[in-house]
Amino acid sequence: MSQINADAECSNMEREKREIKLTAKAMENKIxxxxxxxxxAVNKIKELIPQIKTHMKSKENVTEIPSQLNNLNALCKKATDLHNEVLQLLPDDEHKKQKEWFSSIMDYSDAFKEQVEKWIKENPHENSNELPLQTNTSEQPTKEINYAEQIPVEKNRKGFVCQIRIKTRTSCLDRPISKMDFALIGHDDQKKDYSL
Structure with a gap:
């Protein structure tokens, strides 16, 4: 039994030491x-950039852009990893040409990603009921009700329907953010929320 274990260890050591060399045809196929x-991966990047540009034309798509930017970042990372694999397989004289080609693509996509990040910062999601992400997470936003007023809108059989306007403000951010909420309240205490 010990002879079998010793033979198995020797063959494992030989496999670890021995480098597998591909034939010219196998190397060509792998390259x-x-x-x-x-x-x-590069083609997927080139397809995604125009899609993001199209979505950036409308502020209604502000919720989709961050996820598309994450997809673009993942594609760029995948393409970079694949590019590094290709460089390891190619002879040294091909490296410069391949690096120039790939760096031009990555330079363009990096510049575009910066534009998208700037666009996201300039166009915060206005339809969200949530507050924007904060840079300082230790301080929680506080809401202050500046005023609340009831404005009669119409009278029906059940009573008055009123519009309630509440202006809220968060004070812990760099600049105050205001949001107007409107609700219609009927006699039967049904409330419909029409948040802006």
Whole structure:
């Protein structure tokens, strides 16, 4: 039994020491396959950028842009990893050409990602009932009711329907953020929320 274990350990050590060398044809196939995968990732980046540009034309899409930016970041990371794999397989004289090609694509996508991040900051999501993300998480936002007023809107059989206007303000952010909430309240205590 000990002889079998010793033989198994020797063969494992030989496998670890021995480097697997690919034939020229196998190496060529591996390079082509890696380049094809990298090109596919680059093409996905090139397809996603115009889609994001189209969505950025309308402020209604402000909720979709961050997730698309995350997808773009993931595609760029995948393409970079695949590019590094390709470089390891290629001869040294091809490295410069491949690096120039890939860096031009990444420079463009990095500049575009900066534009998208700037657009996201300039166009906060206005339809959300949640407050925007804060940079300082130790301080919780506090709400102050500046005023509340009831404005009669219409009279029906059950009684008055009133519009209640409440202006809230958060004070812990750099600048105050105001939001107007409107609600219609009927006699039967049904409340419909029409938040802006």
């Amino acid at each position: 082509e396959r890696s380049q094809h995968e990298r090109k596919g």
